[in-house]
Amino acid sequence: MIGVQAVVVLATIAFAGVGSQVIISALRLVLKLRITTDAEVAGVLVSEHAEEAAHGSNLSYLPLRGMSLGSAVVLSASEM
Numbered sequence: 001m002i003g004v005q006a007v008v009v010l011a012t013i014a015f016a017g018v019g020s021q022v023i024i025s026a027l028r029l030v031l032k033l034r035i036t037t038d039a040e041v042a043g044v045l046v047s048e049h050a051e052e053a054a055h056g057s058n059l060s061y062l063p064l065r066g067m068s069l070g071s072a073v074v075l076s077a078s079e080m
Helices: 002-030 037-042 044-049
Strands: none
Touching: 037 044
């Protein structure tokens, strides 16, 4: 019985994976799934919606503002 359940679970995972890949491939033909790096650096709100967040365009007072996108940034509540 456990062997049958394991096969069914694996079949379900395979079905979901293949189905997801088909859906993503179909969407990729019609839509851009990712934004450009320039748009990501500028900020999605600005590039996609022409809006600014609560900070406005002046982010110079934020800590660690010179770090690249690849660096991990963890701020404590006291640093915000």
